[in-house]
Amino acid sequence: MSVVEKAIRKLQEQRQQSGEPSTGVEVPQIHPAHEEYSAQPRDGVTHLPGIVLERDVLRAAGLLPPEEDADLLSRQYRKIKHPLVGQAIGRGVPRSPKGYLIMIASAMSGEGKTFTSLNLALSLARDKDLRVLLVDADVAKPQLSHVLGLGESPGLLDALRGPQLDVESLIRATDVPTLSFLPAGVGSEEATELLSSARMEQIAELLGRPDGRRIVVFDSPPLLQTTESPALTHVAGQIVVVVRAESTPQPVLLDALKTLEGHPSVSLVLNQSTQSVTSGYYYYGYGYGYGSERPNRDSA
Ligand SMILES: Nc1ncnc2c1ncn2[C@@H]1O[C@H](COP(=O)(O)OP(=O)(O)O)[C@@H](O)[C@H]1O
Numbered sequence: 001m002s003v004v005e006k007a008i009r010k011l012q013e014q015r016q017q018s019g020e021p022s023t024g025v026e027v028p029q030i031h032p033a034h035e036e037y038s039a040q041p042r043d044g045v046t047h048l049p050g051i052v053l054e055r056d057v058l059r060a061a062g063l064l065p066p067e068e069d070a071d072l073l074s075r076q077y078r079k080i081k082h083p084l085v086g087q088a089i090g091r092g093v094p095r096s097p098k099g100y101l102i103m104i105a106s107a108m109s110g111e112g113k114t115f116t117s118l119n120l121a122l123s124l125a126r127d128k129d130l131r132v133l134l135v136d137a138d139v140a141k142p143q144l145s146h147v148l149g150l151g152e153s154p155g156l157l158d159a160l161r162g163p164q165l166d167v168e169s170l171i172r173a174t175d176v177p178t179l180s181f182l183p184a185g186v187g188s189e190e191a192t193e194l195l196s197s198a199r200m201e202q203i204a205e206l207l208g209r210p211d212g213r214r215i216v217v218f219d220s221p222p223l224l225q226t227t228e229s230p231a232l233t234h235v236a237g238q239i240v241v242v243v244r245a246e247s248t249p250q251p252v253l254l255d256a257l258k259t260l261e262g263h264p265s266v267s268l269v270l271n272q273s274t275q276s277v278t279s280g281y282y283y284y285g286y287g288y289g290y291g292s293e294r295p296n297r298d299s300a
């Protein structure tokens, strides 16, 4: 069963349990007809239609927190994003070279990269001075693209393959005016070569360029389980390594960090922790428990 199907089933079950009638239209909708989302040229570029981020579907897919945890999580993301924004646009600290290109990485799969990418992007997009582009660069497992109904749509891989293609035209506006999305694109056996190509560097630079206010967040494949991820680390100006609390074995994390040696900006996010931690690199304690052990709101 695909992620989308699982999400839809979970949503339908929840609706049945709550006595809410099932509408039967739980697949994320693309709204090309809506004026705001039509393929009108923006900045001289004709774009593909925009999308609505269906919160229910994203929640059922486990990519957004349950509504009752949203406030807590948004406070935690505010703390996480603050230093990242600083380095990206030079707010309060010197701007880092390519700091606006933020890669969300982890040693293994299942540590929360996709969850972190989406929630961080949404948190960044609340800052009205910023423009945020979320890129599904997990070409090996493009979960975001699938959940958003864009699994078969052209995206990053297509732009990498076709130098004549304007990557800007493949970016989808969303119902969050400051947030846009670039899907992974259509699968390819030579993904690693494409991601490590000079064209990738060129595209990354183009993605960040439009007005100097755009922050690009890359959801990415695991550092230790794929060959695509190391290719991406070269284009990112900031790398956030997601570490799943009480799950990622220390030697595994150290191996992952070894692959990033020499990178000027690596920070760690401790995900799904019930405690706040501060040490070493930048460590941000965050996460929420579904059980009773919730982090202290002020310390998270
Ligand atoms: N902070 C979090 N709170 C609650 N659930 C989370 C959190 N981070 C990740 N998850 C859950 O953990 C699972 C794996 O997360 P995901 O983002 O898909 O990992 P990855 O992209 O690294 O493979 C998903 O089911 C997601 O719902």
Ligand SMILES: [Mg+2]
Residues within 6 Å of the ligand: 113, 114, 115, 138, 141, 143
């Ligand atoms: Mg993922």
